Amino acid sequence: MNDLKKFYENNTKKNLNKWKHYFDIYDENFSKFRNKKITIIEIGVFRGGSLTMWKSYFDPQTKIIGIDIDPACKQYETKNTKIYIGDQTDVSFLQSILNENEKPDIIIDDGGHTSNQQISSFNFLFQELKLGGVYLVEDTHTSYAKEFQDRDDKLTFTDYAKVLSDELNDWYRIKNYKIYKQKIDQVDVSYWAKFIYKVSFYNSIIAIEKRRNEIPYSEIR
Ligand SMILES: C[S@@+](CC[C@H](N)C(=O)[O-])C[C@H]1O[C@@H](n2cnc3c(N)ncnc32)[C@H](O)[C@@H]1O
Numbered sequence: 511m512n513d514l515k516k517f518y519e520n521n522t523k524k525n526l527n528k529w530k531h532y533f534d535i536y537d538e539n540f541s542k543f544r545n546k547k548i549t550i551i552e553i554g555v556f557r558g559g560s561l562t563m564w565k566s567y568f569d570p571q572t573k574i575i576g577i578d579i580d581p582a583c584k585q586y587e588t589k590n591t592k593i594y595i596g597d598q599t600d601v602s603f604l605q606s607i608l609n610e611n612e613k614p615d616i617i618i619d620d621g622g623h624t625s626n627q628q629i630s631s632f633n634f635l636f637q638e639l640k641l642g643g644v645y646l647v648e649d650t651h652t653s654y655a656k657e658f659q660d661r662d663d664k665l666t667f668t669d670y671a672k673v674l675s676d677e678l679n680d681w682y683r684i685k686n687y688k689i690y691k692q693k694i695d696q697v698d699v700s701y702w703a704k705f706i707y708k709v710s711f712y713n714s715i716i717a718i719e720k721r722r723n724e725i726p727y728s729e730i731r
Contacts, residue, residue, distance in 0.1 A: 512537040526559030547571040549612045553598045554620035558586030598631045617645045623652040624660040628667035639720045646717045671716045675709045677702035
C-alpha cells in the first residue's frame with residue numbers, strides 16, 4: 511500500500527473524500543517529486559484533508575497553494591500552505607496567485623468539476639507549470655454527466671484531452687515534416703506539440719506532463 515493510501519486509511523477526520531483507486535494514480539505521477547522542495551497548486555480545498563495528505567507525502571519544505579471559492583477554506587492556511595479564495599475560472603485571480611509564488615511543479619484540479627472550469631483553468635495554468643511538471647485533473651467522470659456540461663460548445667474536459675492527444679502529434683499533420691530544420695522556433699506546430707510530453711487517461715483522472723519536447727527526428731544508423 512503506498513503512503514497516500516495509508517494516510518487515507520488512517521484518516522478519521524472526515525475531511526477527505528477520495529475514490530480509492532486514485533492513490534495509485536497519484537503515486538505513479540507524483541512519486542518523482544518526493545524529497546524535493548516543490549510548489550503545488552490544488553484547486554478545491556473543501557475541509558483541508560487533501561492539503562494535509564500532500565503535506566505528509568511531500569518534503570516538509572514543499573509549498574502548497576490551495577484555491578477555493580468558499581471563504582471558509584481560509585482557515586486551513588498554515589506555515590507552508592497558503593489559501594487563496596476565488597473562482598478557478600477567473601484568470602486575473604489566478605494570475606495574482608502566480609505573481610506571489612514560484613511556478614508550480616504540480617497542479618491538481620479538484621475544484622468545481624464543470625467542463626468550463628476544468629478547461630479554462632487548464633488553458634491558463636498549464637502554461638505556468640514548470641517544465642517536468644504534472645497537471646492532474648480529478649473526477650473526469652463528470653464529463654459524462656449533463657449537469658457538469660456548462661459550455662455552449664458542450665465540450666467536456668475528456669473531449670478536450672482527446673484533442674490534446676492529437677495536438678501533441680501536430681508535428682505529423684504538417685506536410686514534409688521530415689525536413690524540419692533543427693531549430694524548434696522555426697517549426698510552426700502548436701504550443702501543445704512543443705510542451706505536452708504525454709496525456710494519460712485513467713479511470714476518472716487525466717494527467718498531462720509538461721516538457722520542452724525535441725523536434726521529432728529519425729534516421730537509419
Ligand atoms: C471536491 S471538493 C475538494 C476536495 C479536496 N480537494 C479534498 O480532496 O479533500 C471541491 C471544492 O471545490 C470548490 N469549488 C467549487 N467551485 C469552485 C470554483 N469555481 N473555483 C474554486 N473552487 C471551487 C468547492 O468549494 C469545494 O471546496
